[in-house]
Amino acid sequence: MSILTMPAVREAVDALRVSVADLHAELTRNSLVVWTAGNVSARVPGEELLVIKPSGVTYDQLTADVMVVTDFEGRLVEGSHAPSSDTAAAGYVYAHLPEVGGVVHTHSTYATAWCARREPIPCVLTMMADEFGGDIPIGPFAMIGDDSIGRGLVQTLAGTRSKAVLMGGHGPFTVGPDARAAVKTAVMLEDVARTVHVASQLGNPWRLDQADIDRLYDRYQNVYGQKGTPTS
Numbered sequence: 001m002s003i004l005t006m007p008a009v010r011e012a013v014d015a016l017r018v019s020v021a022d023l024h025a026e027l028t029r030n031s032l033v034v035w036t037a038g039n040v041s042a043r044v045p046g047e048e049l050l051v052i053k054p055s056g057v058t059y060d061q062l063t064a065d066v067m068v069v070t071d072f073e074g075r076l077v078e079g080s081h082a083p084s085s086d087t088a089a090a091g092y093v094y095a096h097l098p099e100v101g102g103v104v105h106t107h108s109t110y111a112t113a114w115c116a117r118r119e120p121i122p123c124v125l126t127m128m129a130d131e132f133g134g135d136i137p138i139g140p141f142a143m144i145g146d147d148s149i150g151r152g153l154v155q156t157l158a159g160t161r162s163k164a165v166l167m168g169g170h171g172p173f174t175v176g177p178d179a180r181a182a183v184k185t186a187v188m189l190e191d192v193a194r195t196v197h198v199a200s201q202l203g204n205p206w207r208l209d210q211a212d213i214d215r216l217y218d219r220y221q222n223v224y225g226q227k228g229t230p231t232s
């Protein structure tokens, strides 16, 4: 009997099919992707399963029923399309970081430009301290298609508070407690990548003092917004 026939799992997967499909519209709405180059995935809570978009299918075709369900190695469990190229990478992250419920990959222009330069984005703005808790790190170059990117992500995330990694020579990946939070981080990442790039054309941006970064991060994570309502 497939795990997907269990009512609670079925309900969770069906809800995630809808939300993951809808979140892909945020990637295009925020100009974070071109053509089919980017994806959102979500962990199925309590199961070694994830929901992700199929590979190479255009965003206007991404409905709930087109989403695919795979295991953490990227093997198809439910769906009629081949999963995204980044499925095993996302699966590796879910397998190794239990607090992560969503993974997003884009090729947003400014963040990807920092990936091409293989240079971390220095923490020079309050919004960076708030959302990323410091510099946004560079991850290694890794091949697309297997879990290599996932390994690079897990290794890089271990040394930072940032929920975004700039994979060298490739593009940004973000993680979050759920897929919506990871999409929000991808949007914030592109905004700060652009602003810090512009600032760098004008001179040397000043890195914030570490004590200020720590205080800003703590305030944004614990005080900002409405009690009990996630900022994403």
Ligand SMILES: O=C(CO)[C@@H](O)[C@@H](O)COP(=O)(O)O
Residues within 6 Å of the ligand: 036, 037, 038, 039, 053, 054, 055, 056, 057, 083, 084, 085, 086, 105, 144, 171
């Ligand atoms: O980064 C790349 C290609 O450079 C891929 O991950 C990206 O195009 C996503 O492809 P999928 O359509 O999700 O397989």
